[in-house]
Amino acid sequence: MAHTVSRSFGIWRGLRIVTLLSLVRWESGCWGMTLNSVALHPASSRLHRAEAGAVPHRHKRNWVWNQFFVLEEYTGDEPLYVGKLHSDVDKGEGRVKYVLNGEGATSIFTIDENTGDIHATKRLDREEQAYYTLRAQARDRATNLPVEPESEFVIKVQDINDNEPKFPDGPYQAYVPEMSPVGIVRTALPNMDREARDQYLLVIQAKDMGGQMGGLSGTTSVTVTLTDVNDNPPRFSRKSYQFAVPESLPVASVVAKIKALDSDVGANAEMEYRIIEGDGLGVFRVEPDADTQEGVITLQKNLDYETKSTYTLKIEASNRNIDPRFRAQGPFSDTAMVKLVVENVDEPPVFSSPLSRMTVSEAAKVGTTIGTVSALDPDSTNSPIRYSIDRNTDLERFFNIDAATGIISTAKALDREVNAVHNITILAIESLDPSQVGKGIALITVMDVNDNAPVFAIEYETFVCEAAEPGQVIETISAVDKDEPPSGHRFFFSLTAEAAGNLNFTLRDNKDNTASVLTKRGGFQRRDQAMYRLPVLIVDSGSPALSSTNTLSIRVCDCDSDGSPQACGTEAFLLSAGLSTGALVAILACILTLMVLVLLIVTVRKRKKEPLILDEDRDVRENIVRYDDEGGGEEDTEAFDMVALRNLNVARDSKARRDVTPEVPTLYCSRPPPYKITPDNGIFRDFIWDRLKNADVDPSAPPYDSLQTYAFEGSGSVAESLSSLESLSTDSEQSYDYLSDWGPRFKKLADLYGHSDSSNIFSS
Known part of the structure; x- marks a missing residue:
């Protein structure tokens, strides 16, 4: 607090000094010259001058003030005292108030309207704003009228050392070619080698105030990278290499890869490879891989183990870009020997000619010789060969081939007009190893004969x-x-x-x-x-x-x-006859329409499986089978199936299945049949009705129309035989009068289902 008071006092004393200097200059003839236009004239002075005429008089200054100075970066808890404004009009009676306007007024700077004390309420930064221009005025507190004209003054922000030096472009990168001599770039060591160390990190410090105590400092980093020069030749890690190559390897395949090492990087490490000696100059070639800088050896001709089993190559690796400064150090290349060993592979038979062209007349008889194909085993085993035709290329088997000799002959009559050229595949199979199969093509052209009339x-x-x-x-x-x-x-x-x-x-x-x-x-x-x-x-x-x-x-x-x-x-x-062409077309169209309608009706009825002739008794369906064997007694029940005899006119028991609701409610009502049922057929009738009743109440039966089997043996067989054939013997006394009533119905059903002989319906 003592520091603030003494500082303010120093500023006030300065103001008094500046004010006295201004008055001296005014008395020496500088009329109207005032400091910052703040010299004010009271009303009593103006009246006195008017009474005295135009004689000038010296007036006392009413403002006591000066430029104010305030240090930046004040960090105290209380507002910072800047200075004090005072007017001579103010007699200390409280009738005058001070008003402050301008830059930062009320937001940064405040004034006590009673005392004129100015304070800074915020921390100031000279680097952001070095000074502030404000306006001050003294007003009558009662009338709020100015008692002094408004005047400007400046508050300057004094600098303190609060910013350290900064490097605006840091951190920095520097590139120096390796092996650079001292002088081009100031280096501490001569002949720096990038392959030993390619990067250096430097830290640089800058201090203000000439490095004196209390000054601030800033740092930055400089990364010095040594760039590469081609000062290293390529070198193979070994002087000889050996690789195995299958003889079945196709042309243009990669055989092996070798690589020479170079400590340089980028373009300085790019390689070139070439075969300079060896017996495989025309069989192999070597080229560099642009990505890996390897030497890639590829096959240029087919290999044959039986002909040659080893090849030797001398391969040179050299730099593509050589720095002339280092050429004197020696050759920038290296060599290595590569031995390629051909491996024997069990190969399939090879035809002497992969495509055999043959001709045959279309009139040639079956068995006519067309030509011969030949194949050999290329391996040293020289396995015997068997020949066959790939039947996928001769589906109709027009040709045969002798398995031992390879002779192709005709197996069927040929027709040039159907197929003029036959392209068949011949298979040659090793007898010792059937998995080895060679393929050849036989192109057989059928020659024309005059066998078609114009x-x-x-x-x-x-x-x-x-x-x-x-x-x-x-x-x-x-x-x-x-x-x-x-x-x-x-x-x-x-x-x-x-x-x-x-x-x-x-x-x-x-x-x-x-x-x-x-x-x-x-x-x-x-x-x-x-x-x-x-x-x-x-x-x-x-x-x-x-x-x-x-x-x-x-x-x-x-x-x-x-x-x-x-x-x-x-x-x-x-x-x-008077019919025009249009009339004929109309008649034909009508006929065609009728035919289409009839066809549609027939098609729909076939899909619905409905007979074309409707009959009121069509609900009676049977499956009648005729057979002429003796039968096996009870086993006759498995010999045929008969659909349930069902007629709406036949009386049924009213008891029906519980799981099926009859479609026709009157189906089971009791009423006498419309036809005569004689006492002679009572056994048959009871038998049929019992079977129908059992089927209706059977809970396991499906809920739709089904076929039922009825095996009726009858009674009273004279021969006491179980065979149904014996029951129809003419020697039996059994009465078959019931057939007189059922016969016409079965005849109608037989006609409907296509049975031409209705007299044999009950022959079984």
């Missing part, structure tokens, strides 16, 4: 106009032949012997594989004959020559003036 090229639609003149060309015909003779086709056209003497048409061979059909007369009438058929004989030039007779249909038409047909053949008669 025919019309197209299906001609020929017509002749009723108004045609004799000798008029009505059609030009041509022919085709499936055969392909070497010299091309030559066809000859003529009418057959039967048609040569007709009076209607004739044929002219144009000698260019075409022929013209001409009329021999005029006056054709479609009413008399609507269609003519002209047999044409076509002969080819093969050996032997083949021929065929082709019939040309010629319609008689009513033509317009340009010769275009208007009405032809039978259509003329319909037109003459």
Whole structure:
């Protein structure tokens, strides 16, 4: 607190000194010159001057003030005292108040309106703002009117040493070529080697105040990196290498990799490899790998263990970029010997020719020899070879091959027109090792023979106009032949012997594989004959020559003036009856529509499995099987199945299955049957009804219509035999009158299900 008071006192004393100097300058003739425009004139002074006239008088200054100074970075708890403002008008009676405006007023600087004391309420930083310009004014407390004019003053922030030196661009990077001599860059050691140490870290300190006590300091780092120069040659880690190479390795495969080491980096470590000596110059080659700088040895020719089993290469590795400053140190290259040992591999048989071309006539008989293929085992074992045909390439088995000799022969008749070329794969299999299989191709071309007769090229639609003149060309015909003779086709056209003497048409061979059909007369009438058929004989030039007779249909038409047909053949008669072409089309459309509807109805009924003929008794379904064996007594029940005899008119017991609701409620009502049930068939009737009742109440039966088996033995067999065939013997006294009632029904069912002989329905 004592420090603050003494500091403020020093500032006040300074102000008094500056004020006295200003007054001296004013008295020496500097009229109107005042310090910072703060000299104020009271009203009494102005009146006195007016009364005295224009004679100037010296006026006392009313403000006691000066520039204020305040130290930056004040860290005390109380506001920092800056200085004091005072006006002579203020007599200490409390009638004057002081007001402060300008930069930082109220936010940074405050003034006691009673005493004029100025304080700083915030810590100041000269590096941010060095001074503040403010305005002060004294006002009457009662009227708030100024008693002094407003004046400006400055508060300057005094600097203290609170900022250490800083390196604006740090940390720094520096690059120095290795082996640099002292002078280019100031280094502490001569001949620094990057391969020994490639980077150095330096820490630099800067102090202010000339390094005196109390000064601040700042540091930065400088990383010095030694850049590489090509001062190291490549070196192989070994002088000789050996690798094994399978003889089956394909061309362009990688055989081995070797690498020379270079302590340099980047472009200075890039390598070049080459074979300078050895017996594998044309078989192998070596190239550098751009990423790993390895020497990659690749195969250029196929290997054969039986021919040569070892190769020796002398390979040189050298730097691609050599620094001339270090060339005198010696050669920047190194060499190593590489031995390549060829390994024997069990190889499959090899055909003497991978593609064998053969020809065979399509008329060749089965068993005709076509050609021979040959393959050998390339290994030293020289295993015997067996031949076979890959049947995936000869699915129809047209050819056979002798397993021992490789002779290929025909196994079926050939047809060039179906398949002119057969491309089959021949397999050569080692007898000692069947897993070794070689493959060859046999391309068999089938030679053509003249086995196809010529025919019309197209299906001609020929017509002749009723108004045609004799000798008029009505059609030009041509022919085709499936055969392909070497010299091309030559066809000859003529009418057959039967048609040569007709009076209607004739044929002219144009000698260019075409022929013209001409009329021999005029006056054709479609009413008399609507269609003519002209047999044409076509002969080819093969050996032997083949021929065929082709019939040309010629319609008689009513033509317009340009010769275009208007009405032809039978259509003329319909037109003459008054039916137009549109009417004919409509009739045909109706017929087609009816046919489609009938087809749809039939298709739907087939899908629903409904008979086309509806019958009121269609609910009665049976499966009747006829057989002529003796039977096996009780085993007869397994011999056939009979669908439950079911008719809506037959009385049933009202007791039904509990798990099924009858679709027709009246199905089980008791009512007399509409047909006569004689006492003779009572046993059969009871038997059927009992079986139906059991099926209806069976809880294990499915809830839908099902087939039931009924094996009725009957009673009263004279022969006392269990066979159902014996029960139908004519010698039995058993009555079968019940068949008189059931017979017509079974006949109807038999007709419905396609049984032609209904008399044998109960032959079993």
